[in-house]
Amino acid sequence: MPDADYRLYLMASAAIFTIGFYSMLTQAHLLRRIMAFNVMGCGVFLLFITLAARAPGPVPDPVPHAMVLTGIVVSVCATGLALALAGRVQTVTGKTELEPGEDAGGRSGAAHHGSSA
Amino acid sequence: MGALSWAALSLPAKPPGLAKASLDRLGESGVAHPVTAVLLNYRGYDTLLEVGVLLLALAGAWSLGRGEQPAENPQSRPLLLSLLRVLLPMLLLAAGHLLWIGAFAPGGAFQGGALLGGALVLLILGGLARRALKRERCLRAGLALGVLVFAGIAAVTMALTGGLLQYPPGAGGALILVIETAAMVSIGLALGLLYLGGQPPEGARRSLLATPPDHA
């Protein structure tokens, strides 16, 4: 791979990760935050793949590829889990966002009891 | 981002990676494709835990309660049904193919499992999986299969060679295929069932936690 291309991919991966993280911090809707997580993940995976491509010879380094595969599976699991949880949050609270600065401590102990005892 | 790009750009262009080592020892690994060798042999332990993570994610999703009811009447979606008739056999075939060629070309349990998962999602969408979804015990067994087979083989290799996931010489390829097959079934089931966002719904009964708990 020509040198210039490879740098471009490196910078792209950093940019994608940063964009994802920025959205994670600024977006409130749970679905958007879950997507932001996936974008962050893409940035990381792109970095792995790019690093693998640097290897001398015709075959890219297989180790980062395997790591990316593992990472993707984990991130798919995480996404599935997060979606299920977000769905449950929506069912129970009727909202698709977390209240800012929400602290379970604000509520009284008695109201809380039903769910956590 | 600046620091990140700067750091990334500062990485050496001719890296001290493991490309050479993993290719050099490919012969000992029992498979011909380097990525599969890394996944199932060199770093098979990662994959073992990862199959666990998948089951964990599914158990976690199920712990939230019952998921959404699939479509009521499959006949109301004729287009989907006719698509399924063509697509399903192809998906199954492709999954089996990917599993098999994983040994020497890009492919393997995850790729195959992803296709199986897709097939399952389509079945659920078409309302064709309703009876299967009610057989919860079978589903649970199928989901746990991958982890159990993988962990079992790890323990057996320990007994045979004294090393965790150290395959006896020559048996690597076969054992990897067994692991991959079991894993593919579990992966496919898990990915497909995650789509429900919870435990498969239970007939006519309302889902357990769908109503908000009573907050006095």
Add this chain to the structure above:
Amino acid sequence: MNIDGLVLLGILLSSFLTGVAIFFLNEESHRLRTWLNLLGAGLKLILVAALLWGIYQGHEYSFSIDFLPGIPLALGADAHSVLFVTLSTVLWFWTTLYAVGYLEGSPHRSRFFGFFSLCVTATTGIALSANLVTFLTFYELLTVTTYPLVVHRGTEDAMRGGRIYLAYTMLGGTVLLLAVVWLHGLAGPIAFRERGAIESLMATRRGELQALFMLFMIGIGFKAALVPLHGWLPKAMVAPAPVSALLHAVAVVKAGAFGIVRIVHDVFGIENAAKLGVLQPLAIAAGVTILYGSLLALFQDGLKKRLAYSTVSQVSYIVLGTAILGPLATIGGLVHLVHQGLMKITLFFGAGNYAETLGIHRVSEMNGVGRRMPWTTAAFTVAALGMIGLPPLAGHVSKSYLNQGAAAAGQEWVAILLAASSLLNAAYFLPILWRAWFMSPPRQWPHEHAFGRWETHWMLLAAPLVTAGLVLWAGLSAESSFSPLAWVKLIAAREYGP
């Protein structure tokens, strides 16, 4: 560590296991609990007697197990230990008897006696500690085990008293911990040794040693109730009478005083401390405490409060004696450790009897109480007169040694101080005695209980009579060879060397 050393462990376990066992008892099993209590206290008494006999026979006792890396948990029986452990064990036995009678019929007795026994375990642990870390450990355990006793009644008042108690003692413990860690950093593990364990640092680390001495005195001063660190003591008076007796005469305050003696004698060494120039400030602090405590005692109407301030004052006699260089003063201070314990516990037993039998809590309610309860009042009188320093009672012995010691050290101000204190003592005790014996009783006592054939429950009566007898004995037989004074003279002789 040797086989004999297991005796030391046995002394600790006799009360520890009793305490643990009592926690498990059903609230209703009074008889079993009483027997367990007396068994534990009696066993401890026997073991201490065996220890004394063994030392007399020339045995040496030590026990240690690994604790922190490089620092063992070590018990030993040197002269200081034996003095304090004997005192606390003897008083313990009678306090237990008293407490059984006192708390008859009140709730939570398993909890109370459980912690009661743990508390004496901590006290004897302090007495038997052979190194600084072991001392610190038992010292903190004492804080923890006394807190439930202070708050035993569970009232708002009790909780407030308990909070204040804990705040003071925890602060003290923290300062002490700092001092101990710092000294370990300088000198490595510190085992108690006659004439001090820091000789090697004297030349190079003078400033640090002075600072350390101050930290030690502040840390322990909280428990010893040195002014201005004494605030908790009157507040802790909300506790039941046996607990007050315990805090003042046997455990907490006494442990503080003992701790100061230990640090001065066996960590710094009294001569080293004198060279560092840190004894004079300590003597002045003790002097201030003596006067301040006596003055405040004068103005208290609550009987227990008056006794509490009296304790603040009297305990500093011990500190004063320790802070004056010279064997005579040392003897006076140390022997007061025993004498003050005997006298003060008698006074608290008396106060408890008045409260429990007649509902009397204030000095102003004590008119004619001597006629209603002659035995209790007699014991109370003996102890009060001893406190004032009337010969031939125990208090007189301490004060005369202190006076002589001060004169020998050229510290004339001490004589004036002691005279003033004696006058103040008389001023706050004599009116009580006058009221009790010579004024006519009211038609009705505030809250009277009937206890059958004696003036009060026999257990409540036995304890103060015995301790009052000990006050008489310690004074009368002071110059015999089996008295607290004789033992203390031995300590002083070793401390000052040949």
Add this chain to the structure above:
Amino acid sequence: MTFAWAIVLLVLLPLAAAALSFAFPRRGGWLAAGAAVGIGVGTAQLIRAVLADGAQIHQVGGWGAPLGIDLRADGLAVWMLLVAGINGAAVALYSSRYFGMERSEEGRHRERYFWPLFLFLWTALNALFLSADIFNLYVTLEMLGFAAVMLAALAGGRDALAAAMRYLLVSLSASLFYLLGVALVYGQCGTVDLRLLAAQAPAQPAPWVALALMTGGLATKTALLPMHFWLPPAHASAPAPVSALLSALVVKGSFYILLRLWFEAFQVRMTPAVAQALGALGAAAILWGSISALRQARLKLLIAHSTVAQIGYLFLLFPRAASPKAGFLGWSGGLILLGAHACAKTAMFLTAGNILHAVGHDRIKDLEGVTRGLPVSMFAFGLSALSLVGLPPSGGFAGKWLLLSAGVAQGQWWWIAMVLFGSLLAAAYVVRVLTHAFTSGSKPAILNPIPPVMEWTALVLAIVAAGFGLAAFWPAELLRAGAPQAMPFLAGGAAP
């Protein structure tokens, strides 16, 4: 061979038990009991092997690093395994009755899912402590995070779900930061093995950035101030045994990786400035956590905020241990404190669960008379408080003593004051609870009876926390086993 079989017992067994308890939901309790016994045997064997022969290495698949994954058991790893084992077993015992108390469909549902999630959590912890490979650590970290989040959500209420959602998002982002760091490290060094990285000690900028990314992610997962915000709601709204696991063990997993990175793989970068910075965050956490614990109205929240403060203590390990002078004192002190905190915190949360169930709420000011109704539980609370405050002879005392000793040897007075002040604050907040509990009120104390097992489990654990300082020399010895080779500058502080 010992190590190889220990791996089977410590990782494969609980993993298989987790899968089986998912497949056979009614057998969860028994499977957990079996796994607990196996883990106990494995840990004991491993401790013996490490004490006898030093650090143990197992090359998974026989490949060896850098191509394969190495597992390693040294003093630090087996100490963590032991702490996790003790607390895990106690939580399992407690949970065997806890979920059954609620005789509803909902309660049965929770119990069915508690066991597989719990077993996955235990698997993840054991695998994490044994791993010597930073990518493998990522996988274990994710397994740990998923299990923790879903356990936290198990309570099912509005608060619990919201707290779990927040926890999940924070945890996932933090993991990606870590993974990004791993990518950069691999890109620079061509290996992800801890020991090989330590041998390379490269000086380029990439590892610095990688280290910063990984530290940020891990510190977030450990809830180090100022990334602690997610912890109190998540820990306080979970079911009691889950709160115990989260506070006692889960946050320690990521802390453990931090130790491995800074003191092993990248020890050359452990400059005084880094150590002081991490320590300063720890000190701030002690202050913030303790003061906010003082202000909580509910017991479980108080305990959760206390966790934030106690995590602060763990980070004092960095400045204390990263010194050639008396480094080992700080190292062993911090790790003993970690163990003591785990036991004490588990005992406290279990106690809080008992109170919550018995009296129907956990408002601190209405706890009057609880000591009368639940003497064993309150006794457990008191004993674990001893350790939290750091009174002798508790494990907390031993840990603080060693940290303080290191501070004295290094002449760091500011830090000493911090440790002491934190102890006083801790005393203040636990006494607040005890004061209310001891006050004899007129209120009906106990609504629901508590199974004795649940009270006694808490008590036994509290006794461990309050008493194991008496044997503090032993963990110090264990921590020395196998440590010096990998961490040369820890050898600087011989035992006094």
